[in-house]
Amino acid sequence: MPWNQDIVRMLPREDIIEYLTEVLDKMGFRNHERVADRDRWGVDIVAVRDDPLAGTEKLLIKVHTGSLASAKEVSVFGDLIDRYKADRGILISPLGFTKDARTVVAKEYRARIILWDAEKLAKTFSNYGIEVPEIKPQKPQEKAEETSLTKFELDAPLLFEFSPERVLRAIxxxxxxxxxxxPEDIKLSFLKVYLSTAYIISWSARKGESEEKGKAVVFSEEKIVPHANSDPKLATPVKKALLNDRSEINATEREIESPLSPSEAVLLLKNTLSGKLGLPESNITIHERKKVYMPTKAEAELKVGANRARAVVDLNINEVWLEVSELPDEYFLRTVTEILMEKIGEEPLESKIERNNGKVKVFGKTKRFNFEFKFNGYTGAVVYGESIITDEALREFISSTYPEGTILNIEKGKKVAIVEVGLKEGIVILEVNLENGEFKEITTLPSPEEAFKKAKPIIENNFPVNNLKLASSRVLEHKFLEITMEGEGGKATAKIDGDTKDVLDYFVEITPQKAEELVLAKYPGYRTLSVSESDDVYTVEIENDQHKVTVRVTKDGKIVEEADRVLKKEVAGKIAAEKARSIDETAEIKGIRLDGDWIVEFQGSSKVGKFVLDRKTGEVKGEDIRFTELALEEAFHEHLRKLYGETGLKTERLTHYKEEGYIHIKVAGKNGLYYARIDTKTGKILSEDRAPIKGITAKLKQFQLESKYK
Incomplete structure (x- = not known):
């Protein structure tokens, strides 16, 4: 989550100051100090940096929380800038500034006082990579623990800062x-801080014409740092300490140890410098001595959830000693009893406890419930908890609540059960909390008898079923009632809405016998051949003296429609025979078959072929009729006799090209050879030729015609 104004406004003032010190480090203010006594100095941070262009810059920062910063706050801060001879000041107010405050800055402190609100702070923290903290609402318990610490004022500054929050974070x-x-389970209930006195001593040493200066820190006889001002760890703390005369710490108790008196510290330093510099102590001058306090150890009593623990923190090396024991069995058994009494009002009859790697499981049963709880063995926190009413207890509870009812169905989930209870006035749908046995009525469905009274006339008035009777019922999705009815001609299912008590949907299915009855009523004079069924329809085949008919009936009986009609074969045969004789009096039917329509094949003395009769009406839909080869041969002979007066004609070759629909014929007569191509459908001579039998050109002519009429 990125920084935003809301997060900034929720930050405690102490956290804002701590984040600002990180920002100052990254801005180049290597020498900055958080002021220990804010009430006395009026500001929170003093920062100094060396700018190669502007020179030394001194900056004051004050954080105002809890309300809008007013014009008075601005004026007071301006006076502090003048008093401490600072170059600029930053006044921070996450909740913002009054209009007058901004006006005062614009008129009197332009470029000297910079106003930062929550938006500016959020951008600054984001730009300098300050990590966004996890903000949690402060619990009353946490507030009480914070106020248990006492603010101790010290008569000297701290060499190193001490923060109960940092101690707690380390623990x-x-x-x-x-x-x-x-980490959030650890709370401070007691904090004792051990402080040790030390001394910052400014000194100088003369060696001939030269002089050496420095600032030393004397901790004890064993630990003396002569050049603390150049020591990487001590240089900045020494500078900060020299800016203050007092300090304060927050703790429950404090204990101060003084390894050396001020005079002893001076003697030890002069002796040490004399040895290191090779100078007599008379050449070493002490200019200033300042006492400081150094936090060395913290002892803490902790609340670890419901548990207690002790910790010791060595502040010199930031090492933590901590030991936490698991809570006893009695705690968990007592806690489970308290939870169950509050939740279901029953005490455990049987309890067992198991431990595994810091986890504690307590399980057992009460009078009506089985339960299982899992805890953190060190903090006592409930990791998982469940109490579930037994099936037997659930049924007893429902039966006692509805003594005249019948439990129709119980659908159990993990935490909730849906129960259907049949009563005289209807079906009650209950939602039962399995964890505590509490229930509520979700809805009441009509009774099956009431639903039947509504559904029966709707079905009987719209579908071909009669005398329906209630056969069965069931609840759907806990909000609909489905009833099944059976009667003369079929059965029906109706779905009743639980809210409106109206018929929401229905389904009707007639019997095969009813389907047959409906068809015969529509087709009087017909007889039933068969009745079959598929998913949606019945198929009824019927016949009379003329036709066979296929009728489809929807299973609800609403639609009766003719799917197919065909002439019976014997009827089609009679029609075909009459048609064939009209073509050729000698024609006989060679075959009749149903292929979509009736296909009829016939043959007569002069004509042969087939025709198509409409499957329903017997009307001729198409025909393919041709002359017979014998008829065509006799007709051609007669043609030659009339045209050429030929006698004694003899057919030498007749070739039938059925696909092309013609024949080639060669006939020999007394006067010549005769060739022809004759259309088999019309009997028309398409082409004809004649060749002499004898003579010089006869053979050539015959050869040509043989090729043409092959």
Whole structure:
């Protein structure tokens, strides 16, 4: 989550100051200090940096929280800038500034006081890579624990800052590393701080014409740092300490140890410098001595959830000693009893406890419930908890609540059961909380008898079924009632809406016998051949003296439609015979078959072929009729006799090209050879030729015609 104004406004003032010190480091303010006594100095941070262009820059920062910063706040801050001879000041107010405050800055402190609101802080923290904290609502318990610490004022500054929050974070980090304990589960209930006095001493040493200066820190006889001002770890803390005369710490108790008196510190330093510099102590001058306090150790008593623990933090090396024991069995058994009494009002009759890697499981049963709880063995936090009413207890509970009802169905989920209870006035749908036995009525469906009274006339008035009777019922999705009815001609299912009590949907299915009855009523004089069924329809085949008819009937009986009609074969045969004789009096039917329509094949003395009769009416839809080869041969002979007066004609060759629809014929007569191509459908001579039998050109002519009429 990125920084935003809301997050900034939820930050405690102490956290804002801490984040600002990180920002100052990244801005180049290597020498900055958080002011220990804000009430006395009036500001929160003093920062100094060396700018190669502008020179030394001194900056004051004050954080105002809890309300809009007013014009008075601006004026007071301006006076502090003048008093401490600062170059600029930043006044921070996450909740914003009044209009007058902004006006005062614009008129009197332009470029000297910079106003930062929540938006500016959010951008600054984001730009300098400050990590966004996890903001959680502060619990009353946490507030009480914070106020349990006392603010102790010290008569000297701290060499190193001390923060109860940092101590707690170090302890929490160690706890989460060693145990299954979350950092947020660790709370301070007692904090004792051990402080040791030390001295910052400014000195100089003369060696001939030269002089050496420095600032030393004397911790004890064993630990003296003569050049603390150039020591990487001590240089900045020494500068900060020299800016303050007092400090304060928050703790429950404090204990101060003084390894050296001020005079002893001076003697030890001069002796040490004399040895290191090779100078007599008389050449070493002490200019200033300042006492400081150094936090060395913190002892903490902790609340670890419901548990207690102790920790010791060595502040010199930031090392934490911590040991947490698991809570006893009695705690978990007592806690489970309290939870169950509050939740279901029953105490455990049987309880068992199991431990595994810092986790504790307690399970058993009460009078009506089975239960199981899992805890963090160190904090006592409930990781998982469940109490489920037994099936037997659930049925007893429903039966006692509805003594005249009948349990129709119980559908159990993990936490909730849906129960259907049949009563005289209807079906009650209950939602039962399996964890505590509480229930509520979701809806009431009509009784099957009431639903039947509504559905019966709707079905009987619109479908071919009669005298329906209620056969069965069931609840659908806990909000609909489905009833099944059976009667004369079929059965029906109706779906009743639980809210409106109206028929929402229905389904009707007639019997095969009813389907047959409906068809015969529509087709009087017909007889039934067969009745078959598929998913949606009945197929009824019927016949009379003329036709066979296929009728489809929807299973609800609403639609009766003719699917097919065909002449019976014997009827089609009679029609075909009459048609064939009209073509050729000698014609006989050679075959009749149903292929979509009736296909009839016939043959007569003069004509042969087939024709198509409409399957329903017997009308001729198409025909393919041709002359017979014998008829065509006799007709051609007669043609030659009339045209050429030929006698004694003899057919030498007749070739029938059925696909092309003609024949080639060669006939020999007394006067010549005769060739022809004759259309088999019309009997018309398409072409004809004659060749002499004898003579010089006879053979050539015959050869040509043989090729043409092959």
């Amino acid at each position: 929490a980090g160690e706890a989460s590393r060693k145990y299954p304990i979350k």
